[in-house]
Amino acid sequence: MVALNDPLAARAHARAMEGSVADAMPILPPVADDLPDGVAAGDLLWEERIAAGGYASRRLARGSRVRLIDLQGDACASLQLFNAEMPTERLNIADTLKIQWNAYLGVGKFLLSDMGRVLMSIVADDAQTHDALCGASNAASNARAYGDGSNAGPFPNARDRLMLGVAKHGLGRRDVHPCLTLFKGVTVAADGATVPELGPFAPGRAVTLRAEMDLILVVANCPHVLDTRPWSITPLRATAWRGPIAGEDDPIRTATPEGRRAFLNVDDYYRR
């Protein structure tokens, strides 16, 4: 045990940690050796391993791509999205489903704000098991499932992870809204019953989203609320890079009349 009874010894002890590596950590500056073709290393914005049970948040400029990878097959990424310059505008799950006339999200679909604008589009998805219906676990549901759900304990719940994530952007409990959960699937049976598809899945499944507005993205990585297994969650990887905004002939923009109008509303917002 090092004697740390004076400030200089404490400083030396702290400084000796430089270069340490943990399973869950941001890489600064970001480094990734698996960027898609055509993406320059200099356009890399964010590289972070998010712990099992952890969370992260990031401001993203319009056009940024965010790739989330379920590294070991049991990640569960619950998302909150806000317009960075006016965070009262945020992801609206009900509008996202209703406007696209479908309850299941995947490649080619877009995520709408409550103001009729596209916050993000899903540009690649080899997971295809996602959930827009059941939302985040909460303290009570984790207490029932694991005996505890507090942020300070070993079984944090997704909703309170999201609360901490939004708080770091000046937001609070009132700003935590219905979420989209990637990698864990829920579909609906004919009688309305929820049908979970929770894996574990093959490692390495990825989803790539494109920011259509300047965003605050918050992601929690906690077990799905319908998961009845003992605590099961594995790390999540987030990578982001710069990219162009959706062009006039972008296939997601042009695929449907609803999408065309939603992108027109984004164009109109940035007409300044």
Add this chain to the structure above:
Amino acid sequence: MADLSLEGLEGAVVHDEVVAARAPWLHTVRAGQSLRIVYLEGNQAVDFLLYAAADDAERYSAQDTIAAQRNIFLRTGAALLSNEGRVMMTITATSVDYHDTIGGACSCESNTLRYGHHTKAQHACVDNFLDANVRAGRGKRDMVSNINFFMNVPVEADGALGIVDGISAPGLTVDLRAEMDVVVVVSNCPQINNPCNGFNPTPVRMIVTA
């Protein structure tokens, strides 16, 4: 002549009000009291938000409710849960099979996407919710997921989803018992571009008993 709208209600009527077509409504219902919504004229969706009276950062959550009951439809016996996972109200009786909680509330902005920009100036539920909430000290951040009583939003096997012909008729009711003191905020849906109100918004009646 007996008032058929009161049939089956227990306790004394402490509040009885007709909400005009297209109008908002806000009322505090105390723990143990019951709220009956009565359809007076016909097909009509009633968009419905709940806040805990003691702490309005605790509010109805469609996702928590769906996850806990493992079903997207709200039927008799459904516990309406808050974002903290607590029971706010219970559906104690209703004359139809189920109610919707995934379809959200119509807004001027979402109407531009569903129907076109020519509908932006029309009445919409989110404006009703804002009108009621802003006067009570809440704002746009407090606009969260809602229930649509008597609205029919089936989900097909491939995920196809839509608001289809309503399931309400004159005289039909839904009864809700408050399990905590709650602020009920309603938009008597003014939508005229889909079948949820039979293309013709009409009044509904709110009866609170204790």
